[in-house]
Amino acid sequence: MVAPAVAEVVHHLGGWLFDMRASGWEVIVPVSDPAAVRPLEILGAVPLDLEHWPAAAVREIRPDVLAIAVDSYRADMVPHLGGGHSETVLWGGPPPDELGRRMRPARHRVSVAGRAFKSCALTASGVRGAGDGCTETFWAGAEVTGARRLLELAPAG
Numbered sequence: 001m002v003a004p005a006v007a008e009v010v011h012h013l014g015g016w017l018f019d020m021r022a023s024g025w026e027v028i029v030p031v032s033d034p035a036a037v038r039p040l041e042i043l044g045a046v047p048l049d050l051e052h053w054p055a056a057a058v059r060e061i062r063p064d065v066l067a068i069a070v071d072s073y074r075a076d077m078v079p080h081l082g083g084g085h086s087e088t089v090l091w092g093g094p095p096p097d098e099l100g101r102r103m104r105p106a107r108h109r110v111s112v113a114g115r116a117f118k119s120c121a122l123t124a125s126g127v128r129g130a131g132d133g134c135t136e137t138f139w140a141g142a143e144v145t146g147a148r149r150l151l152e153l154a155p156a157g
Contacts (some may be wrong), residue, residue: 003029003069006036007125010043012091013067014118015110016136018043020065022113028063039121067091067138090139103139110134 009017009029021027021044029040030048037047070093093145095103110118115133122128 001065004072005034006031006039007127008069010039010118010121010125011127013136014039014043014121015107015114015133016138017045018114018117018121019108019111021045022111023107025064036125039125042121042124043117053140058075065089070095070139088141090135095139102141104141105137106140107135107137111138131146 006029010097017027017029017040027043027045029045031037031040032051034047034049034051040047065087067089068091070090073096075089089106090099092104110133118133
């Protein structure tokens, strides 16, 4: 997960994170502000304090899925988009032009429990009135990989 703020993660991905954790995935979210982790804990995510975690250890994490806020995306973060062992999803807006046809819109239908926990996490992060939370929209690799099927992302459109 790469994002500028915990509140944005919860707003855009809270239901998906909860549903992933509830289905047995380990959900790790690197954070630069360890005081703002309560919303992530509500969702079952493990906050990773970047200030006190050795950079080498962070590089050793090999995620099955890497979710990146469009505003935080850099080409060097994902050297093999659509290949390798990680599925990459972008959120928070359309993908950068450089990704061209390699990304397609997709959505996750948030479970009832996911919506409830997301609502609590939004309240804890100070966000109010964030919509119904029934679906969350992403941009995912155009190829349907095993990881994408596990994400339960459906084409959006």
